[in-house]
Amino acid sequence: MLDYRAEFDAEVTLDGGGELRARGFRLNIPHADVTDSEITALLVAALAPQRVERAAVSDVRIIAEPHPPAGDTEAERVRFVELSHVITAGMVTYPGLPAPEITPHLSRSASRGHYAAGTEFVIDRISMVGNTGTYLDSPYHRYADGTDLAGIPLERLAGLPAVVVRVVGSERGVTAEMLAHVAVSGRAVLLHTGGDRHWGTPAYGVDAPYLTREGAHLLADRGAALVGIDAVNIDDASPEAAGERPAHSLLLAAGIPIVEHLTNLRELPPLGARFTAVPPRVAGFGSFPVRAFATVPADEPPA
CATH class of the missing domain: 3.50.30.50 (Putative cyclase)
Structure with a gap:
């Protein structure tokens, strides 16, 4: 498994004045076929809380590196x-639109005749917009x-x-x-x-x-x-x-x-x-x- 980084040159104009120029700047990227616009967005995020008026990247080079074993880097941990x-059945999402109806297509008790002893399933049906x-x-x-x-x-x-x-x-x-x-x-x-x-x-x-x-x-x-x-x-x-x-x-x-x-x-x-x-x-x-x-x-x- 590989990790990817982008190496690039950048020109940044800050909101309220000031400019930044970088050569060989590196950022972690999510995949190898990342676009210049995605790299620009990642760069702007990395500069926060500075507000960016304009940013441009050039001479982009993608670098692939081996992914470290699980648990090696604390920074890779995330919360969801x-x-x-x-x-839920009967809930209203948008006033005037019908609520979802959730009913069994095959109940657990009805399924027992189709499978070995002690084995049962349920197959449900949902009708909704x-x-x-x-x-x-x-x-x-x-x-x-x-x-x-x-x-x-x-x-x-x-x-x-x-x-x-x-x-x-x-x-x-x-x-x-x-x-x-x-x-x-x-x-x-x-x-x-x-x-x-x-x-x-x-x-x-x-x-x-x-x-x-x-x-x-x-x-x-x-x-x-x-x-x-x-x-x-x-x-x-x-x-x-x-x-x-x-x-x-x-x-x-x-x-x-x-x-x-x-x-x-x-x-x-x-x-x-x-x-x-x-x-x-x-x-x-x-x-x-x-x-x-x-x-x-x-x-x-x-x-």
């Missing part, structure tokens, strides 16, 4: 943070010619470097101004609004936080890899919005998956976590529940 709601629990929207959810669940590559869904944008207690709409100084290129941008505190209650769908049109435009233009929110919808779903869905439209048109109904984002640091939200490979399908989670270095305290 659950970011999904539990799906794709927008149940914590779920991912693919471009196909919004656009007939968009990429469906089966077509999204794993590198857009798993192990993404995450940036958590905390807007708890702010106005309902997450604006471009709130995101202006956040480095988002190649990252999962997770909007921590605190909306999940109302999960499972009528208040969850009332005056919920959302991402504004201008905020979505900024994230799409700056190359976010994925955008998630801990609220009922990434768009304003109130009657005043008159059914417009600019955040869905802009992000999914740019091929950026959306994860809605996240929870527990308060447990993540602003930078340093890795985010995963992978749905099954269902062809011709737009949205489906995910087991969303993050990994955080074991020595990183909760936010």
